[in-house]
Amino acid sequence: MASNSLSNQGLEGIFDDHCGSNTICFAVKFSSNRSYVVDISAGDSIKDLKAVVARKAGLCADDIHFVLAGQRLQDCKSLQSCGVGSHTTLHAFCRPIGNVSKASPKTEQDYGSDVDHFNYNGEEDSGICKECICSEVNFAEQRCSGSRLKESQDVEGIQDINSYSCEMSRPLGYNRFFVYCKLCDGIRPAKLRLVCKGCCNGAFLVDRGPSNWQDISSTTSITGRCTVEKCDCKTPRFYLRCFERHEGDVDGTAVALKHVNMNRRRVDCIACGDVVSPVLIFPCEVGHVICLACFRQYCSVSLNERRFTEHERHGYTLPCPAGCPESYIEESHHFLLLGKENYERYKNFGAEEYVLQNGGMLCPAPGCGMGLFPENGTRLIKCGECQFESCKDCKKEYHTGSCHEVESIILNGSTNIGISDEMAQRACWEMQSMNLIEETTKSCPNCRSKTERNGGCMHMVCSRCECEWCWICVKPWTRDCMAQHWFG
Amino acid sequence: MTSMEKRLQKELQAMTKDPPAGVSVNTNSLSSSLSEWIVDIEGAPSTLYEGERFQLGFKFTSRYPFDSPQVMFIGPNIPVHPHVYSNGHICLSILTEDWSPALSVQSVCLSIVSMLSSCKEKKLPPDNAIYVRTCSKDPKKTRWWYHDNSV
Secondary structure, rough: HHHHHHHHHHHHHHHHHOOOOOEEEEEEOOOOEEEEEEEOOOOOHHHHHHHHHHHOOOOOHHOOOEOOOOOOOOOEEOOHHHHHOOEEEEEEEEEEEEHHHHHHHHHHHHOOHHHHHOOOOHHHOOEEEEEEEEOHHHHHHHHHHHHHHHOOOOOOOEEEEHHHHHHHOOOOOOOOOOOOOOOOOEEEEEEEEEEEEEOOOEEEEEOOOOOOHHHHHHHOOOEEEEEEOOOOOOOOOEEEEEOOOOOOOOHHHHHHHOEEEOOOOOOOOOOOOOOOEEEEEEOOOOEEEEEHHHHHHHHHHHHOOOOOEEOOEEEEEEEOOOOOOOOOOOOHHHHHHOOHHHHHHHHHHHHHHHHHOOOOOOOOOOOOEEEEEEOOOOOEEEEEOOOOOOOOOOOOOOOOOOOOHHHHHHOOOOOOOOOOOOHHHHHHHHHHHHHHHHHHHEEEOOOOOOEOOOOOOOEEEOOOOOOEOOOOEEEEEOOHHHHOOOOO | OOHHHHHHHHHHHHHHOOOOOEEEEEHHHHOOOOOOOEEEEEOOOOOOOOOEEEEEEEEEEOOOOOOOEEEEEEOOOOEHHHHHHHHOEHHHHHHHOOOOOOOOOOHHHHHHHHHHOOOOOOOOOOHHHHHHHOOOOOOOHHHOOOOOOOO
């Protein structure tokens, strides 16, 4: 306990130096939908805030209680040490102390410290508040680990994350969870927030602070109680926001990254061997760790070589690079780290893969590529997007007669309809490139993808359908191919 | 520094400081970017290759360790082994399909030493003649069928 209280004070010291006595402006919201905007110094205590809000709302200061991320804020704490800053919305409820106890005696025992504060104001004023320390053990531990990483010299953080190290040592789940913030365009530490699952009221008190992803994603792991009188919901709904203070409506701009975490055990990156934090931890038994820079490289190499796999539950994704069984990135937003352009490519490849794996085909019209699911028994495929009519078998413009006959007509050019010079020129180019493709590629015998062979042996593996085929026979690869013409 | 350089520098440090038995990096062979290495290996005691010395050539691309290194026997002494072609190419799945960034130069060398150690009879691969005559210079451009895992 002693060490916890020391580290607590130590970090608050850092915090005070950093933030000074700035005035902050934020909203206090009651469950009755009344809300008040408050201007107050960041160094002021919760007790000071109660006095300000009591004056504005015409209530008794002792009856007001503030809730942030499921925790009731204690009188002796300063606003900044609770993580309250500009644009924070602080939830409040108003209830005389006696009634609070009656409303839910069992839970109140856990938060008993709070009630005690009201009765022992003298002790609070002395600045030593044992009760606060007791009830914050969970968070104190969290702060310790945060500070250890921050202070240890050989931990090279990713630069943009490291510059927030001060913020990351904040309490209330700051350094446990990370989001990809679309407004910041990068990974950011997350603020954890919650509302009552039943009535969506923000003044919901949890029985304990969440410590891992399971806690915030399951509906049974953490319980609590809603402070709205008629609501008896016991389940909170958690959500994450970018810790940066974005003004206005920020719904949907931050997506949770469940595999990104602080590197508390200080494990080497599987690729570059550096020990950094935060990192991405794969859900395999050993929990392989990869730094964010190497993860980006892993994704981009895999994307370029089309090595992502289509997983029935997790979609188009990547496995643990060490090949651990059933260890995949389970949430596609992690691939936002690829950057905008490559994320678009990722989504396109993923959609194509889904279509092809589910018996569909891609519209062969130049520049279209729409996913189409042909009906049984017909060779004519009409694209709903570009209206192009194609042949299911040869993936060319729809035709009568056999696919082979049509191919030779196209390549030998046998029409003599009058066309403009420009069109003729253009057509000539297209004919030339089509001829070039015909000369340099062969079609995969399974999915007909045009395939170029850039050296090596005759044993081809289709990058689209993974069919193993022989370049010479244009048929599936066999032992005979290996014996007779492995290398041509 | 790229992740390839960072990683190779760490591997080099570990291998020169604490080299595994029978494996040593030829430090004179290293290029400044560390993209090519030569590693000397020795046949393990009480095996068919006891006392023999071989050289492995490693080449790394900028995509290392996500891309496997190109590894082959080089120099005058190429081991006679059913998975080693006489041009130095090695048929070992961790060098292509089963490569993982969790592997390293050290683990590749140890796998190759152990592949030699488990050999019961010194003989060339059955298709050595045709392979060596027609194959590409880069062993990574060969796709093998790994049927036989016993040797």
